[in-house]
Amino acid sequence: MLARHKESLDKSQIKILYFISFLLGVSAAFVLYIESDYFKTAVKSDNITPFYISAYFVALLLVVNWHHFVKKCGEKAVFFMTLFLKLAVVVWLAFSPVNIASALVLAAYMILSVISWLDLDILLESCSSDKVTGRVRGLYLTVQNAGYLAAPLFAGYLVSRFGLQWAFRGAAVFIAATTIVALFKVRPACSKKINSAGFFELLGKISTRKNILRIYYISFLLEFFYALIIIYAPLYLLENGFSWAQIGKMIAVALVPFVILQYPVGLLADKKYEERDMLKIALLIMGLATIAIYFVSSQSLFIWALVLFGTRVGASLVEVLRDSYFYKRIDKQDVDVVDFFRTVRPVAYIVGPLIAAPIVFFFQIKPIFIIIGVVVLTGLFATKNLASSRVPPKIVKNA
Secondary structure: OEOOOOOOOOHHHHHHHHHHHHHHHHHHHHHHOOHHHHHHHHHOOOOOHHHHHHHHHHHHHHHHHHHHHHHHHOHHHHHHHHHHHHHHHHHHHHOOOOOHHHHHHHHHHHHHHHHHHHHHHHHHHHOOOHHHHHHHHHHHHHHHHHHHHHHHHHHHHHHHHHOOHHHHHHHHHHHHHHHHHHHHHOOOOOOOOOOOOOHHHHHHHHHOOHHHHHHHHHHHHHHHHHHHHHHHHHHHHHHOOOOHHHHHHHHHHHOHHHHHOHHHHHHHHHHOOOHHHHHHHHHHHHHHHHHHHOOOOOOOHHHHHHHHHHHHHHHHHHHHHHHHHHHOOOOOOOHHHHHHHOOHHHHHHHHHHHHHHHHHHHHOOOOHHHHHHHHHHOHHHHHOOOOOOOOOOOEHHHO
16 A cells, blocks of 8 residues: 655744744753652652653553544644643642642653653654655754753752752743743644544554564663663762752763754764664664663762763764654654654653662662663664665555
């Protein structure tokens, strides 16, 4: 069965979405790295895994079915609704004490974060085209991660000086700005018919698209890395005597590769090298650098920043190459396929803590970094059979 693979480029709308991705990146970074400490403080226990598993299980259910909401309400309306709910939740957290009730609200925020990035993915795909996917996705991720880079220093300072609630106050400012821009500047995006398969029909459809499954696995490894690094690296550093102000500086340095590498690598993916070939190098860097964390015993802020920087060099490359490859394999009406692809984050954030929790319970945090690195290196096998992204898929079952 032949599949039409025609897409158009809307540069003006892409620029608006870039700006929104920056604002969302800033807002996310205010909260992302303090989540595990917030849960730990709220429940007065190291047993924070149930919050992550519950939040991302709900997110998974929503993501799988999100194309139904998009089809019924439209991309812009769904995105605005998600942002409005996210803003309400963050404002609540900004002025509430840290307790079990607020921890549940933070879990709701995590769910809405997954959905807001999914909405933005759908909007961006609707106004992009295959021949520039690497550049569009590379610059999109660069701008987004510039936002992530801008916030940790401020968030670390605010949390160390004034308390956890101030991270949410910072996030609220930027989510409010994002909501206003989305309301007035984002246009309804998709004029083509949106695919709206049922769950089992979607699974059947995806099962025939072997390259989508392979890049899904690679994406899972990246999100598995993020899930456990974001949860356990800050806790490990806190256990080793570093303050939130110091951790904020380390995170800011670690995020630099996302800003300086992703656009050039996306450009290379369009012009010169295949994503599948560059992914091998990226996974190798990410896996080995993560394993190296286990062997670091220094109390030097510089050494830790350097090690974390190495892990993010690999992660930044995998992130842009993953997106570049995937979005060259789909069309803008394939919202259900995008939904499936974005299930990878909640799946990883469920599987990761389930694996990590018993290890941390019996052996503490340190061995987790060996496990993350080894799991990441299994992605080298998946890159071997990826089809070329130079020729867009024309037959659905071989896509």
